[in-house]
Amino acid sequence: xxxxxxxxxxxxxxxxxxxxxxxxxxxxxxxxxxxxxxxxxxxxxxxxxxxxxxxxxxxxxxxxxxxxxxxxxxxxxxxxx
Amino acid sequence: xxxxxxxxxxxxxxxxxxxxxxxxxxxxxxxxxxxxxxxxxxxxxxxxxxxxxxxxxxxxxxxxxxxxxxxxxxxxxxxxxxxxxxxxxxxxxxxxxxxxxxxxxxxxxxxxxxxxxxxxxxxxxxxxxxxxxxxxxxxxxxxxxxxxxxxxxxxxxxxxxxxxxxxxxxxxxxxxxxxxxxxxxxxxxxxxxxxxxxxxxxxxxxxxxxxxxxxxxxxxxxxxxxxxxxxxxxxxxxxxxxxxxxxxxxxxxxxxxxxxxxxxxxxxxxxxxxxxxxxxxxxxxxxxxxxxxxxxxxxxxxxxxxxxxxxxxxxxxxxxxxxxxxxxxxxxxxxxxxxxxxxxxx
Numbered sequence: 294x295x296x297x298x299x300x301x302x303x304x305x306x307x308x309x310x311x312x313x314x315x316x317x318x319x320x321x322x323x324x325x326x327x328x329x330x331x332x333x334x335x336x337x338x339x340x341x342x343x344x345x346x347x348x349x350x351x352x353x354x355x356x357x358x359x360x361x362x363x364x365x366x367x368x369x370x371x372x373x374x
Numbered sequence: 375x376x377x378x379x380x381x382x383x384x385x386x387x388x389x390x391x392x393x394x395x396x397x398x399x400x401x402x403x404x405x406x407x408x409x410x411x412x413x414x415x416x417x418x419x420x421x422x423x424x425x426x427x428x429x430x431x432x433x434x435x436x437x438x439x440x441x442x443x444x445x446x447x448x449x450x451x452x453x454x455x456x457x458x459x460x461x462x463x464x465x466x467x468x469x470x471x472x473x474x475x476x477x478x479x480x481x482x483x484x485x486x487x488x489x490x491x492x493x494x495x496x497x498x499x500x501x502x503x504x505x506x507x508x509x510x511x512x513x514x515x516x517x518x519x520x521x522x523x524x525x526x527x528x529x530x531x532x533x534x535x536x537x538x539x540x541x542x543x544x545x546x547x548x549x550x551x552x553x554x555x556x557x558x559x560x561x562x563x564x565x566x567x568x569x570x571x572x573x574x575x576x577x578x579x580x581x582x583x584x585x586x587x588x589x590x591x592x593x594x595x596x597x598x599x600x601x602x603x604x605x606x607x608x609x610x611x612x613x614x615x616x617x618x619x620x621x622x623x624x625x626x627x628x629x630x631x632x633x634x635x636x637x638x639x640x641x642x643x644x645x646x647x648x649x650x651x652x653x654x655x656x657x658x659x660x661x662x663x664x665x666x667x668x669x670x671x672x673x674x675x676x677x678x679x680x681x682x683x684x685x686x687x688x689x690x691x692x693x694x695x696x697x698x699x700x701x702x703x704x705x706x707x708x709x710x711x712x713x714x715x716x717x718x719x720x
Contacts (some may be wrong), residue, residue: 327649
């Protein structure tokens with residue numbers, strides 16, 4: 294859990310440097326969600342955690358906060374194991 | 375509506391020894407240009423077809439020779455090294471960010487063509503014997519030559535300069551984008567934009583929501599139709615223009631609007647502008663008090679646009695194989711990012 298949070302935070306920090314993201318802070322409210330960021334986030338999660346994110350998973354709520362992302366990744370990993 | 379477009383070549387990758395020039399540079403530096411080659415290179419360039427090099431040679435020596443011949447500026451990301459040519463081609467394709475199936479490779483050596491054909495079957499491999507007819511091949515003749523195609527190479531060159539600056543920039547992506555002073559302009563498609571609009575529907579694959587292609591005439595009808603909105607977008611920054619890089623077609627019914635097509639040129643992928651056009655359409659739909667739907671046809675290349683819709687709050691309401699309809703309740707519309715200025719022209 295901790296390890297995932299650190300990795301995700303490090304990735305997000307490349308985009309939101311001015312501001313240290315809190316685990317339950319709404320990323321989409323910060324005004325820097327463009328298609329490139331979205332794509333990079335999805336690809337980062339797939340590669341870093343070895344999961345496959347399909348269309349059905351692309352619900353905004355799965356990506357809204359660091360907490361939500363971790364929960365989503367855990368859910369995918371559980372399904373796979 | 376959809377017609378099968380024959381594959382057009384967007385980039386020609388040249389060998390050097392016994393292709394662009396006669397002779398082997400490493401053996402004898404007094405090589406001479408192949409007859410008529412400069413005219414071919416210049417003509418391709420004027421048609422908006424990009425060019426590069428995949429040659430096994432000493433980089434410095436070969437580049438100096440190209441400069442001496444006065445043609446070095448025509449080649450983007452020249453790969454002159456001892457790697458297999460397929461590796462060089464992959465590198466060029468990655469840099470320019472276009473599809474492998476839009477590449478032609480010209481080399482006099484059967485071995486090199488075979489190596490490329492084997493690892494990159496989508497590349498059109500041509501022998502030098504084709505040069506006499508090269509300019510007449512249908513693949514080398516874009517249907518229109520637009521303002522954008524004429525300056526395409528120069529636009530890529532300014533991209534190179536942007537990349538160089540980005541590499542040495544130490545802040546975040548957002549901070550870098552803010553230094554560019556970007557202006558994104560959205561306007562209704564005018565008559566003078568139609569050729570470029572058609573070209574965009576044919577040329578754009580990655581950042582394209584449905585891949586519907588429309589002819590000049592169809593687009594002209596949409597432009598005049600009361601039941602459609604057809605927008606084109608352009609982007610500029612302090613290095614110059616990116617040209618007309620985005621297109622959106624909306625079918626307007628009394629109670630609902632349907633986005634039939636939303637596309638952005640791959641050249642602006644790293645500029646974070648993909649959502650701006652979408653947000654603008656969402657604003658308009660909200661003002662008009664209509665439901666907003668979007669059609670989507672998924673391919674193996676356009677996932678980014680699906681993500682764009684989903685992250686903009688669209689939800690799937692219909693699915694039939696790779697055809698999807700999404701809807702947005704328009705509750706949350708993102709404002710334009712701070713690093714860019716939006717200009718709307720009527």
